[in-house]
Amino acid sequence: MRIELQNLSKSFGDKRLFSNLNAAFEPGAMYAITGKSGSGKTTLLNCITLLEKIDSGVILYDGKQMQNLSHSKQIALYRKTISFVFQNYGLVDDWTVAENLKLPLTFNSSKADKRESINKTLELVGLKGKDQMRVYSLSGGEQQRVAIAAAILKDAKVIFCDEPSAALDLENVQLVLNILDVLRQQGRTILISSHDANVVSRCQNVYQLGNSKFLKLR
């Protein structure tokens, strides 16, 4: 899915985060949005995913203008095509891994099918056999990978990942980026916000946010 941003502007009070921001994100590519802490990276991801309202501009998903869709159509788009891996992972802490991963699966698949796809996906993210563990008993790196497993199970066309390395050591950062890169090769559009050079160096495309400007670094 292709995402295009035209003349996006957003301020909080008199703090301007970006104005007349233009960019396009293509399927099969991975984008880093970098910039200092407080520069507006999370806000930008929230705006693109309609979790936060923009002041002006246009957001297009495959050429369709999102803000003009009805609320129920927006929710449908979100359900079907977008996965957001939040900085704090967005998991239910005292549920098991499997319970969390059942959420993105559709109602019409059987119990056995669900179990099989959950276990297959856990293997893919290096968490084989952890399905019955409670989320709070996992390390930050493991929780991050459960959140990515949820994105994979949802079969999202677009994956947003906010500061994936915030709680990870270098080895786990590489593991998570390897998984994201496989998803990219499958044709998904991947947007990652990060101020970490290790993350940014793995992305083919890099934008920098700062002083309300959005520069394409590569």
Ligand SMILES: Nc1ncnc2c1ncn2[C@@H]1O[C@H](COP(=O)(O)OP(=O)(O)O)[C@@H](O)[C@H]1O
């Ligand atoms: N809901 C909000 N209301 C007011 N100010 C906010 C809100 N959300 C974020 N901000 C401010 O906007 C700026 C950018 O925040 P954020 O998008 O989280 O930056 P980053 O992710 O790059 O660290 C910060 O100064 C932050 O305090």
Ligand SMILES: [Mg+2]
């Ligand atoms: Mg942030």
